[in-house]
Amino acid sequence: MGAKEDLEILDRITSEFNLECKVQRKGRIWLDTPTEGFVDFCKWLKEQGFTHLSAISAIDWPDEGTYQLAYHLWSYQDRILITLKVKIDRQNAVMDSVTEVWDGSAEAHEREIHELFGVKFEGNNNLTPLFLEDWEGLPPFRKDFDWREYVRGKYYDRQNERERVYYD
Amino acid sequence: MAVKESTKLKRLIKAIWIFNWFNSCGFIELVPVVASRWDMERFGMIIVGSPRHADVLFIAGYQTLKSIKRARRVYEQMAAPRVVIALGACTMTGGMYWDSYNTVKKLSDYIPVNMYIPGCPPRPEAVFEACAKIFQHVEEMD
Amino acid sequence: MTGKMNASASTTISQLESAPERAEYDLYFGPAHPGSGNFGVKLKIAGEVVTSARADPGYLHRGFEKLMEYRLPIQNSVLSDRICVLEALNWNLIHAEAVEELMEIEPPERAKYIRVIMAELSRIQSHIIWFGAFCIGTGFDTGFKLAFGYRDYILDLFEMITGGRVYPAGYICPGGVRRDFPDGAIQKIAHVLDQIGRMVRIEEMENLGLVARAKGIGILKLEDAIKLGATGPVLRASGLKTDVRKDEPYEVYDRFDFEVPVRKEGDTYARYLLGIEEMKQSIKIIKQALQQLPEGEVIAPKFKRIKLATKIPEGDVYVRNEVARGEAGMYMVSDGGDKPYRVKIRGPSFLHMIPVLEHLLIGAQIADVPAIYWSLNVCPADLDR
Numbered sequence: 211m212g213a214k215e216d217l218e219i220l221d222r223i224t225s226e227f228n229l230e231c232k233v234q235r236k237g238r239i240w241l242d243t244p245t246e247g248f249v250d251f252c253k254w255l256k257e258q259g260f261t262h263l264s265a266i267s268a269i270d271w272p273d274e275g276t277y278q279l280a281y282h283l284w285s286y287q288d289r290i291l292i293t294l295k296v297k298i299d300r301q302n303a304v305m306d307s308v309t310e311v312w313d314g315s316a317e318a319h320e321r322e323i324h325e326l327f328g329v330k331f332e333g334n335n336n337l338t339p340l341f342l343e344d345w346e347g348l349p350p351f352r353k354d355f356d357w358r359e360y361v362r363g364k365y366y367d368r369q370n371e372r373e374r375v376y377y378d
Numbered sequence: 379m380a381v382k383e384s385t386k387l388k389r390l391i392k393a394i395w396i397f398n399w400f401n402s403c404g405f406i407e408l409v410p411v412v413a414s415r416w417d418m419e420r421f422g423m424i425i426v427g428s429p430r431h432a433d434v435l436f437i438a439g440y441q442t443l444k445s446i447k448r449a450r451r452v453y454e455q456m457a458a459p460r461v462v463i464a465l466g467a468c469t470m471t472g473g474m475y476w477d478s479y480n481t482v483k484k485l486s487d488y489i490p491v492n493m494y495i496p497g498c499p500p501r502p503e504a505v506f507e508a509c510a511k512i513f514q515h516v517e518e519m520d
Numbered sequence: 521m522t523g524k525m526n527a528s529a530s531t532t533i534s535q536l537e538s539a540p541e542r543a544e545y546d547l548y549f550g551p552a553h554p555g556s557g558n559f560g561v562k563l564k565i566a567g568e569v570v571t572s573a574r575a576d577p578g579y580l581h582r583g584f585e586k587l588m589e590y591r592l593p594i595q596n597s598v599l600s601d602r603i604c605v606l607e608a609l610n611w612n613l614i615h616a617e618a619v620e621e622l623m624e625i626e627p628p629e630r631a632k633y634i635r636v637i638m639a640e641l642s643r644i645q646s647h648i649i650w651f652g653a654f655c656i657g658t659g660f661d662t663g664f665k666l667a668f669g670y671r672d673y674i675l676d677l678f679e680m681i682t683g684g685r686v687y688p689a690g691y692i693c694p695g696g697v698r699r700d701f702p703d704g705a706i707q708k709i710a711h712v713l714d715q716i717g718r719m720v721r722i723e724e725m726e727n728l729g730l731v732a733r734a735k736g737i738g739i740l741k742l743e744d745a746i747k748l749g750a751t752g753p754v755l756r757a758s759g760l761k762t763d764v765r766k767d768e769p770y771e772v773y774d775r776f777d778f779e780v781p782v783r784k785e786g787d788t789y790a791r792y793l794l795g796i797e798e799m800k801q802s803i804k805i806i807k808q809a810l811q812q813l814p815e816g817e818v819i820a821p822k823f824k825r826i827k828l829a830t831k832i833p834e835g836d837v838y839v840r841n842e843v844a845r846g847e848a849g850m851y852m853v854s855d856g857g858d859k860p861y862r863v864k865i866r867g868p869s870f871l872h873m874i875p876v877l878e879h880l881l882i883g884a885q886i887a888d889v890p891a892i893y894w895s896l897n898v899c900p901a902d903l904d905r
Contacts, residue, residue, distance in 0.1 A: 237768055238838065261746055264840075267851050267864035280851065282838060282866075286746075286760070289767045293838060315749030318874040341578035341904055342480070343444050350479055351586055358477050358590065365472070365483045376476065399552050402580060403605045403901075406686055413652075413668035429552075445551065445579040452552060474599065477590060478582045499686060 222258070239292045245305070248296065252281075252311045259285040260292060263312040266319040268327045270353045275300045277329060281308070298329070307333035326351040384519035386459055390433060391513050393422035397432035399452055402439030404465040407499045416502045421509070429455040437489070439499070440468035440475055441482045453489050463508060464491045467498050474498070544571065549889060551579050559873065559900040561893075565886060573881040575874045581904040588863045593619045593832070596860070598690035603865060604902040605686065606649055609642040610843040612692040617770065618839045618852045618863075619694040622832050625823075630816040631696035632772045637709070637809050638681070638692065639771075640802045644716060645674045646844035647795045647802075650897045651723055654792060657890035658733045663723075670719040673712045681705055695823030706810060713803055720803075723796050734789040738880045738892040741786060748879060749871035752846025754896055757794045758786040764842035776808050788895040795897070831858050845869055845897050867902030874903075 220231050220239065232240045243251060260283040269278045281294040298305055309316045310333065320331045321340050328349035331337065339345070348355045366373045400408060411418050412425060426432050429452045441449060453462065464485050467473040472483035485491055495508050543566070550560040560576035584603060588596050600615040601608035613635055620627065627635075648671045655663030675685045681701060682688035691698050740750070745758040755762065763780045765773045781797035783790040822830075836853040846868025853862040873896075880892055 234837075262751075263749065264847070265849055265851070265864065265866040267862075269853055269862045282849065282851070286762055291838065291840070312747075312749075314744075314747040314875050315871055318871060322870075341581040343578065350583065357479050357583075357586060360479055361477050361483075373471075397552075401551070401558055403602060406605050410668055410672065414665045415669055415672050427553075440582070442579060442581055444581075448551060448579075474602065475582050475587065478587060480581050480583060501685070 237290050239290060241292065241294050243294050243296055245296055245298065249306050249308060249311065251294075252308050255283060255292070256311055259287045261312075262286065263308075263315050263319070264291070266316075266323060268323050268329065268351075270300070270327070270351070272300070272353045277303055277327065279305065279323075279329075303327070303329040305329055305331055307331040309334050325349070328352070383459065384516070387516045387519065390459060391516050394434055394509075395426045395432050396423055396434045396436060397429050397452065397456070398425050398427060399429075399435060399449065400438060401441070401445060401449075402466075402468075404438030404499045407502055408436060408438055408465075408505065411502045411505050416506070418506075423509075429453075430457065432456055433459070434461045434463060436463050436465060437469060437485060437491075438465045440466070440473060441485065441488075442480050443482065446482050446488055450488060461492050461512065462489055463493045463495065465495045465497070465500050465505075467496060470494055470496070547886070550576075557900070559898070559903075561877070561881070561889075563881070563886075563889070568885050568887075570881050570884050570886065570889070573878045575878060577873065577900065577903050579904070580901050584905040585863050585865060589859060589861065592859060593694055593830070594690070596863075597693045601687045601690070602901075603905060604843075604845075604867065604869075604899045606899055606901075607642050607646040607844045608687055609638050609692060610646075610841065611848070612688065612690065613639050613771075614839055614841040614843070614848055614850050616692050616694045617841070618837055618850045619832070621837045621839060622835055622852060622854055623694070623830075624833075625695060625820050627696040627820055628817045629772075629814050630700075631818045631820075633809050633813050634697050634701065634818065635692055636771050636773065637806055638688075638697075640806050640809075641674055641677065641709075643844045644799050644802050645671050647799050648674075648719065650795055650844075650894075651792075654891070654894045655730070657894040658730060660727065660730055663727075663730075666722060667719070670715060673715050677705075677708060677712050680708065693819075693823070696817070696819035698819070700818050706813075709806070709810065713806060716799070716803060720796060720799055730792075731789065733888075733891055734792055734895070735787065737788045737888050738884065738895065739785070739787045740876070740880060744879065745786070745876075748875040750846075750876050751868055751871070752842070752844075752897075753791060753794050753798065754846065754872060754876070756781065757783045757790040759784045764840050764847055768840060770839075770841060772809075773805075775812070776805050778805050788891055791895045791897075831856065832860065843868065845899060845902075846872070848902075865902075865905055867899075867905065869898045869900070869903045872896050873898050873900070 220233065234240060262284040264282040264284050267280045271278060276297045277300050279296045279298065283292045307320060317334060317336055320334050321337055323329050324331060324337045325339050325341060326349055362376060366376045368374060368377055410416055435453060435456065437449065468475065469485040475481045476483065482488065493508050493512060495504050497504055545565050547563045547565050548560060549563055551558055558579055562574045562576055563570050564572045588599065591599065597612060597615060600611050603611045648667050652664045652667035655667065678688060679685050682691040740754065740758050742759045745755050759782065761780055761782045766780060778801045781794055781801065783794055832854040834854055834856045838849060838851045841848050848868055849866035851864040852860050855861045877893065877896065881889060884892060
């Protein structure tokens with residue numbers, strides 16, 4: 211649970227693979243990984259003790275034209291959290307699925323990101339909608355879908371006195 | 379001979395049966411109304427499991443597009459005379475989630491509402507005050 | 521409920537006798553059900569046994585993560601109570617910790633102790649709801665009425681300290697807490713803890729009806745629990761001793777002396793007993809915190825007069841906390857403006873309801889479905905957010 215174990219893991223990673231790591235504080239390691247060989251890297255990490263896939267998040271950077279996916283892994287024996295950050299293309303968002311490594315929990319996380327951001331995961335054949343029913347439109351959490359304009363156009367009426375406050 | 383609407387309602391308010399559609403944040407303050415501190419059974423109100431037996435429907439908060447379809451179906455299964463009571467700020471104007479793409483802003487566009495109770499969430503005493511107002515209104519009908 | 525067997529008016533006895541033994545029916549254990557509440561499960565049953573289950577979430581989806589991008593951190597701290605209504609103060613705390621870590625601000629000592637006391641009180645009232653809902657799911661109505669009666673002592677205390685019974689209106693904000701304890705609050709906390717001790721003694725009495733409905737049902741083995749991503753009391757009832765408050769202590773949890781209860785059987789009865797043990801440990805923590813409470817300020821000097829536009833430096837953090845239901849996480853990314861760029865909320869019920877529930881319901885009887893569902897201590901609001 212100390213900085214000593216963080217450095218041990220870092221040494222192991224830099225000796226096996228040629229990647230750059232950063233230790234933010236005690237128990238947090240951040241890595242930028244490429245997309246090739248990603249699933250093999252995850253398999254290796256799982257053997258080192260990172261058996262718990264806590265969450266998968268996606269961040270939208272429209273200026274750079276990429277989505278950044280972040281995989282948060284936790285190890286029960288060493289008590290360290292590793293975050294892997296991967297960048298994929300925004301227009302044609304395709305990524306390899308990790309359901310063969312963490313089978314059971316990865317499928318639900320990937321379904322959520324497929325529905326809200328529109329990322330297709332190859333290898334996961336259960337990408338059915340989770341929260342929304344009959345939604346035709348852009349994937350709702352992209353930055354180019356402005357919620358306030360959408361709601362003002364659809365639900366609130368500028369001519370109505372009481373609803374005018376929603377327009378400032 | 380047809381029975382007058384007001385007579386039906388006056389017989390109804392002696393024992394009101396509520397349907398168990400406890401949805402969204404507001405329901406957390408409806409449960410103490412059922413439980414021991416603000417016991418509602420002493421007024422003759424109980425919770426039933428099927429909408430076909432119920433007289434009152436409590437819509438206890440925001441509705442999303444998915445759940446408003448089910449709420450509408452539940453409302454259509456209730457037999458007249460029926461009362462809809464809407465709790466919370468989210469049913470009046472959209473409340474705290476006014477800029478969400480998935481919630482319903484004005485409940486009265488979908489289901490006719492008889493009484494609104496303000497608050498976020500409204501206290502259990504406010505539910506009793508709303509019921510008292512309904513009883514008074516019915517007593518004054520001719 | 522749609523049946524798939526064709527039964528026309530001219531079915532004869534011989535046709536019924538030669539029909540297949542167990543035809544499969546679809547049963548929708550849906551949102552308007554007293555046993556489930558806001559969440560639907562599509563079951564396929566054959567006879568009385570469930571053969572497969574599919575979860576149907578989404579009745580409460582508001583899109584919290586993007587709503588937080590349009591609001592300042594001080595507005596977000598009011599919005600963050602509503603992520604899960606049953607444990608509002610714990611979610612308030614995790615949001616405040618995330619913003620403080622990005623801005624590199626440390627709250628004063630007295631504020632940290634007050635935060636721990638409020639979070640543990642919120643955990644106790646959430647476990648009381650768990651007990652009450654489990655009783656109503658298995659038909660034990662007396663337990664439900666008793667539980668919600670005793671819970672009101674804690675809600676009166678919240679109203680005295682924060683102003684709201686259920687939603688504290690952002691009491692735990694980035695920088696500390698909004699205001700100090702009023703006069704008489706500490707005596708009242710001691711009185712409330714006595715009453716809760718009485719409630720715990722009632723819950724511990726063995727009720728043979730409840731034991732018969734809960735023992736040996738819904739067994740979750742340890743390898744399955746780790747593979748499917750269970751956390752919190754569900755994982756501890758299967759045998760693994762882990763708790764975020766001991767693995768990575770946040771606030772001042774490393775100064776208190778408390779244990780982490782663990783059970784090995786993994787069935788519904790073990791989860792029920794574990795909830796009671798955790799309440800006792802929470803009472804112990806609050807008593808120690810009240811003794812060690814120091815004097816001082818309750819909010820960091822930078823936030824003393826609420827400045828509406830405070831810029832958040834660039835960076836990203838991931839904060840983990842132990843809420844009553846399991847492990848909660850918040851990942852916040854900022855690009856230098858005054859509103860967060862992206863907030864990702866990881867709720868404990870997300871994995872409890874989709875993989876774990878579908879796995880546990882296979883092979884169960886229909887009458888056990890509510891007991892298994894409520895024993896996992898789920899909150900549909902933090903699945904859908």
